[in-house]
Amino acid sequence: MKSALSDTLVICDMDNTLLTAKEGLPACNRTVINLFTSLGGLFTVATGRPPESIRAALEGIRLSLPAISCNGALLYDFSTETVLHRSTLNREQATTAIKDILNKFPRMGVEVMAGNGEMYVIHANETTHAHQVDEHLGSIACPIDCVPDGWVKVVFAADPEAIRKLGQYAKTKYYGRDNYFLATNNIYLEIMPGGVSKATGLQDLCALMNKSIKNTIVIGDYYNDLELMRTAGHAVAVANAPAEVKATADEVTTCTCAEGAVGEYLYALIDRATKS
Incomplete structure (x- = not known):
């Protein structure tokens, strides 16, 4: 089972995809992320949030790989508390x-x-x-x-x-x-x-971790996720995403963010891997 998921890297947007600002992280998302990573799946986030905010929102969820932070301007490794890559403004x-x-x-x-x-x-x-x-x-x-x-x-x-x-x-x-x-x-x-985005963050991450972009799955909800979704091997939109974002995706979840869309999708991945 491990080998079936170990080549799968899921990169998830945070706000209105993984969690909501008011309600926070749905419990089912936490449960399924932990199950997914325990079975060998790789999970991290791509977000506009800085590292401090990512840490607070994830409430103890351990990321498998560095986070794409500040919309791709920072790659941050929580396991070593270090910035692996930084892009700066003029x-x-x-x-x-x-x-x-x-x-x-x-x-x-x-x-x-x-x-x-x-x-x-x-x-x-x-x-x-x-x-x-x-x-x-x-x-x-x-x-x-x-x-x-x-x-x-x-x-x-x-x-x-x-x-x-x-x-x-x-x-x-x-x-x-x-x-x-x-x-x-x-x-x-x-x-x-200039030239920095969640998509370039994904490219930097894959190069740094020696991972193939073909094996990446991106889950997002908003227009600023479109380039990232187009760059990834597979793109998933949550049910609450605008029509243009859904049209760009390869799949759309049944659940909205608040209903646990990320947990729904990851559980389907686990189910497929288990049966293969």
């Missing part, structure tokens, strides 16, 4: 964008993740506060010039309408070519290092 261009956006949208929340994903709050609002509470994130409030070097991403946070307007505004502006904007949620718009 700080000057990101700073120009932040200052211009705050001038245009003075109520916009702004967070910078630097170093190992530590959060620095440049401009707080209700959404940045909820972000810290929901994801169990520690943070340091400070002016932009006091944030240490090694920025891995910037998060703009506000209500969906403000983020929609910001997204439209950002498309009309040019802050330099080294970074790009990425919508990761209807309440977040992020600045990421």
